[in-house]
Amino acid sequence: MMGIQHVVVGIDIGGTNTVFGFVDRNGHILGEGSIITSSFGKIEEFVSVLYEKITEVRKNLICEVDILGFGIGAPMGNINKGTIEYPADLPWKGIIPLAEIFKTHTNLPVFVTNDANAAAVGEMIYGGARDMKDFVVITLGTGLGSGFVINGKLVYGHDGFAGEIGHTVIRPGSSNRDCGCGRKGCLETYVSATGIKRTVMKILADKLEPSELRKYSFDELDAKKIFEAAKRGDPIAIQAFEHTGEMLGFKLADVVAHTNPEAIFLFGGLALAKELIFEPTREHMEKNLLSIYKGKVKLLPSELSTQNAAVLGASSLIWSNREG
């Protein structure tokens, strides 16, 4: 008999699946489940079924749990308002009052934020930033997200949308890469799974070196294939990682000049390429840093396990709020 465990429920809403887990203070997941996001045209119906499924999984846990709250990570989640605002990849449109709808099922605290903010708090609660007060997490997925922690607290911003550095402009000028946000030259058009793919296509166009990547169409190519090729020594793939790290390192030097963090964590797919991405990023960050910052800012891999990171990150909002 284990007695009653205090847990929080972490929920990660993705375009295809919504995954949840019961998480204890040490980041152990006692049980988990999922539903298909895209099956639900109505948000109310989605939340009802999700809540039911959570209740069902709870019954089958190996110990009794006391749920302290629900932390939800979702694209365009607004932590100030508990809403999801105009998410591109979800079935619901406009401003969705997610926390409010969730609260028709429970009186417990419900927090909503985006994936990158959740990753930042997760790093502080369970990961490599446990002893840090000032750090930044960069999430490298399809796009580039970021979460800032300052004085031990997640920075929300006045409108709940702090940390969109994927949409700072790395290269001004109209001949630049189109970004999904409608602007040009944003950091994430270069530094993300999609960005490195675009970079490979550009290098393939410019250079004559042989490369196994020449056999893939734009649609077929992905970051994983580029990583595998780079590990096998493919010169084009290696140049693509170098170029990506150069762009990221250059921009991180600017980020440091804003809030002077102790560390910057890289999280997500591209970060798994380890030194292929860390080495050029570190080199170009140091090269571009103002002298007072040189040698002081750590560039580190996230310590959240990638498999459960989104659920862990979402769950951490509740612990952080109780302890902060």
Added chain:
Amino acid sequence: MMGIQHVVVGIDIGGTNTVFGFVDRNGHILGEGSIITSSFGKIEEFVSVLYEKITEVRKNLICEVDILGFGIGAPMGNINKGTIEYPADLPWKGIIPLAEIFKTHTNLPVFVTNDANAAAVGEMIYGGARDMKDFVVITLGTGLGSGFVINGKLVYGHDGFAGEIGHTVIRPGSSNRDCGCGRKGCLETYVSATGIKRTVMKILADKLEPSELRKYSFDELDAKKIFEAAKRGDPIAIQAFEHTGEMLGFKLADVVAHTNPEAIFLFGGLALAKELIFEPTREHMEKNLLSIYKGKVKLLPSELSTQNAAVLGASSLIWSNREG
């Protein structure tokens, strides 16, 4: 008989003069004084004479005061450590433990920070940010400084050097303007009193339009002459302000994507040019903002009186610390 007033002493250490004032909670200066910074080769001697002068001015105030602490603004002031670190324009070299030396004269709190951070706290305590929790102050002087307030607190940064956005790179590339920091293309090489002068020189070189500014040498030209010419309709001077505002607005859109402030305040010489600088800055900031931020971030002039701003800003550190 006015009774005992609670005051703090604000001290502004500049390359030439050091100015101080006794400031009440409403930002009224009850008395002030100054000494010549450059007369003192030894920092200990400087602090002794300064403290003596403060004591002397105190005796002549029209009412009795209870001093709550000393707030000091200085170039390269480090708020975490109470030091001044490698200041370029002061007579003392290396890392100067200013708060520690000051504390040999008093047991009261002593805070040290740089001018831009002091301006940010001053705006929150006495100025236009009295009801704000998340804002940025940009100081436009010889260079460009910045101070970030998040969740109602000044952002120090892990090493005490947050807010150096004057040294973020606006234009990458080696053909860019040299910056005093040893790098190229920094924001302050374009947006500052010195930056607009360099811009005028560039436009004079590129264009054929007549301009009263053609009669000045680089050494003779300054921001005030450019401002006066622009007010008289000089086309080159007006273009220089437009270009400066374009560069600043472009960069402020990036700043917003970091911490999502409620407002950005412009402070200092160039900001006095009012709509000549605000109008193009606002236009280009809005144009470059990610859509979720558009129309939401206020661009405002500082409400600190320029004449006493440095002393007010320095003094505000003490009130902020007592109340925060």
